[in-house]
Amino acid sequence: MRAGQYAGHDAVVSKGWWAAHKWLLLRRVSQLGILGLFLLGPWFGVWIVEGSLASSLTLEWLPLTDPYLLLQMLLSGGRPMQVAWIGAAIVVVFYLLVGGRAYCAWVCPVNIITDAAAWLNRRLGFKSTANFSRSTRYWILALTLLLALLTGSLAWELVNPVSSVYRALVFGIGSAWLLLVALFLFDAFVSRRGWCGHLCPVGAFYSLLGKASVVRISAVARARCNDCMDCFEVCPEPQVIRPALKGEASGAGPLILSPNCTNCGRCIDVCSKDVFRIDTRFNNSTNNQFLHKTEVAP
């Protein structure tokens, strides 16, 4: 990104505003649409979906259960009903296919908040922010499971902002807006992408779930890359791009294989050279397509 220009400027010039925001808009439609489906019932009495992201029932027959919560429940000694198992199985299969962290980008409402915070952080030009290791989230994930085991209750759910906020939105927001503000301020002024990219155990769980997912972003036309850095600027997990985009010399394929890629497609939007596209993991066509490069934290 050149000085004085925002990330994606070139793409807007070359592709037009709509094409340069296609995936972003689709994602917002998905996030708000899913939230809207949950709100149709309580607000307008149209009960297509009941419940929350923890567990829901669509059209009174399709159960969906958060496997992360189910896992905590199992560790705390609960015995879920069959319907919870079925609901969790459907969710697991879905994210095994589309990429675990697609949940973060396409479903989780906190993403809108943290995206806004990251945007503000970029506009303000805060370069150095509080520095957590990106692996902190896995520590926290382990902690939440350990707490379930030790306390015999879903202890993390007492404080988990992701489920609290969603529940609050669906069941009537109370003090949860404070959490939203706190998350926004934290991401905007303390640590850019601090929550989703470094701490959130839900995202960490889903990243593990999607480790071998089929749907992937591919830097398929990486030869066209003009090093404008726009994709790195907008990517919530920029460390995942480099092995795919710049890995040709070391024989890495063009697929972004890191489980932390959220498949948000923002890199596709902002690239004026159309380097990226949504692809499947079977399409990692280089000479060494089985060479997996480990993720590099910047």
Add this chain to the structure above:
Amino acid sequence: MAGSEVKAVSRRRFLGEVTRTACGVALLGLGVGLYARSAASLPAEAIRPPGALDEEKFLGACIRCGLCVRDCPFDTLRLAELGEQVANGSPYFIAREIPCEMCPDIPCVKACPTGALDHELTNIDDARMGLAVVVDQENCIAFQGLRCEVCFNICPVRGKAITLELRHNLRSGKHALFIPEVHADACTGCGKCEKACILEEAAIKVLPLHLARGKLGKHYRLGWEEKRQAGGSLVAPDREHQYNLPEGMRYDYEGRGLIIDEAAPASPYADDPLETLKRGQEGL
């Protein structure tokens, strides 16, 4: 940062970062763990939905999805929010505000995907959400000798969970007190009595069972119960007591008390008790 540089991260720095993260996360865990323990003590006025497992198990089984809340047709249930004393996201109701209407099909239990609300509960009368207790006998107007009986009349298991015990009204001398008495074998803890109580602050309240119920020591035996179960007294009958009483007197220990065989001496009271009362009136 290319791959070769990554390997150059020194062991010292790596260990340092791991320790730093581990310590931070451990502190977080300590905080959440302690919070979880304090959040496990439910306030007495928060009642769990019918079929809820014991509080300890409930907190492990409830995934806070809110499906029970959604399926409650009377908006009785609500989900605890952050900062409330009830564990965040778990369902409860406050009887004084909206009590449980005891739907025969128990939709909240059916909706629960995890069994935190026990699906074995199919007859709502078997629910034990809590136990109604007449907590304030000094303000319950039935104890003043006034007719109320609202809690008795509103009770969904009318006549079983709450009965009216008639007691003599010592104040007026000629009226009865209609005292509400709760029976734990029939009370579901729905809270309709608490909701309906006419006092500004209810004198009958639904309390969680662990608060509402006393517990007899394990060694305790009720003689008459044991006798009934065994079909006869378990101890050898007492030897008949020998009384050393004046001539013409007996003592009947089976209930009649002191018996005087001789003709009774002249009593200060008339044979007709009404006469006695009238005499008292005249003396005033």
